[in-house]
Amino acid sequence: MIRLEGITKSFAGKEGAVAALDGIDLTIARGEIFGIIGSSGAGKSTLVRLINLLERPDGGEVFVGGERVTDARGQRLRALRRSIGMVFQHFNLLSARTVAGNVAYPLELTGAYGRNEIAVRVAALLDRVGLSEHARKYPRQLSGGQKQRVGIARALACEPAVLLCDEATSALDPQTTGAVLDLLRQINRDLGVTVALITHEMDVIRRACDRVAVLDRGRVVEEGPVTRVFLHPRHAATLRLVREAEPDGGSLDAAAASDLGGRAVRLTFTGPAAHKPILGRIARENLVDYAILAGRVGHIRETPYAQFIVSLSGRDVAGAIAGLRASGVDVELQGVAPVPEIEERACHVV
Numbered sequence: 001m002i003r004l005e006g007i008t009k010s011f012a013g014k015e016g017a018v019a020a021l022d023g024i025d026l027t028i029a030r031g032e033i034f035g036i037i038g039s040s041g042a043g044k045s046t047l048v049r050l051i052n053l054l055e056r057p058d059g060g061e062v063f064v065g066g067e068r069v070t071d072a073r074g075q076r077l078r079a080l081r082r083s084i085g086m087v088f089q090h091f092n093l094l095s096a097r098t099v100a101g102n103v104a105y106p107l108e109l110t111g112a113y114g115r116n117e118i119a120v121r122v123a124a125l126l127d128r129v130g131l132s133e134h135a136r137k138y139p140r141q142l143s144g145g146q147k148q149r150v151g152i153a154r155a156l157a158c159e160p161a162v163l164l165c166d167e168a169t170s171a172l173d174p175q176t177t178g179a180v181l182d183l184l185r186q187i188n189r190d191l192g193v194t195v196a197l198i199t200h201e202m203d204v205i206r207r208a209c210d211r212v213a214v215l216d217r218g219r220v221v222e223e224g225p226v227t228r229v230f231l232h233p234r235h236a237a238t239l240r241l242v243r244e245a246e247p248d249g250g251s252l253d254a255a256a257a258s259d260l261g262g263r264a265v266r267l268t269f270t271g272p273a274a275h276k277p278i279l280g281r282i283a284r285e286n287l288v289d290y291a292i293l294a295g296r297v298g299h300i301r302e303t304p305y306a307q308f309i310v311s312l313s314g315r316d317v318a319g320a321i322a323g324l325r326a327s328g329v330d331v332e333l334q335g336v337a338p339v340p341e342i343e344e345r346a347c348h349v350v
């Protein structure tokens, strides 16, 4: 749906040019919820302005729906921008207009709809976001979550193919964030709209996205399914973001280092395996003891997961590791490079 190829963008700084984006390659597939995450200064806002065609890259190409749009101008550019609905962190509602008036605004701007048609469309949009009863209120009379629902209805008004959400939940409390993310997922499911979520919070990615790209200093340093990136972060920037989301999970590495003699392993249970008593059974079968040193449990979208660092000791640690793997548990040896042949050798040593 959206493809960025070799995108570069620099800005003039006091000490020369600052590379905000430094060779970005990214593909957001039609119908998915794609997360772009990065800390402050990573280049997220610059990327948003390139995706919604408010700015042009210094180098590289932007494709929307398979069409090269890097140099689009005039009428075509306006049509392309309408195909990308924007949801903002601070809602950007018109305070002098009612809820219904805010949602009607982009439809009025097109000049393509009559009053009745606009009224019908606005009513349907407000129904979709659960605000029908608030149509005549003004933004100041709404909660943050309700304001964002207006923002989402407005972004959907021109039936965009893509919903680009720029820190859309960053001004909301955790409960309201959950409700807004649920709404975005429902819209994605019902309308097939592609959703791009730009955020600095891993928790938002965990709850809502199919795939994620991690941005750091203007580069995509890691990309993949959320389950993989969240449970097995490879890059230091990703690890930092995961730790911010789950402070206790951050003690995993430290715990591994403090392991007292046994074989420290990181065990990841996902899906049905997260609810089965696998570890106890395998420990008994192999006459192995285990000490749980650190852990985290939760959901990635609907998928349950549990991840522990345990220290295994006793009769047949290698057999226990093999048994865990055979039961669908992902086992990573701690303190050993995660290269298969090294892992295998390490298994036989213990």
Ligand SMILES: Nc1ncnc2c1ncn2[C@@H]1O[C@H](COP(=O)(O)OP(=O)(O)OP(=O)(O)O)[C@@H](O)[C@H]1O
Residues within 6 Å of the ligand: 011, 012, 013, 018, 019, 020, 038, 039, 040, 041, 042, 043, 044, 045, 046, 047, 200
């Ligand atoms: N208009 C500009 N002029 C000069 N430098 C800029 C401009 N816009 C962005 N930058 C620089 O580009 C880099 C990336 O900025 P950007 O705003 O895209 O990051 P971000 O990830 O959105 O950060 P934040 O989460 O803090 O908004 C930063 O070093 C920033 O200072």
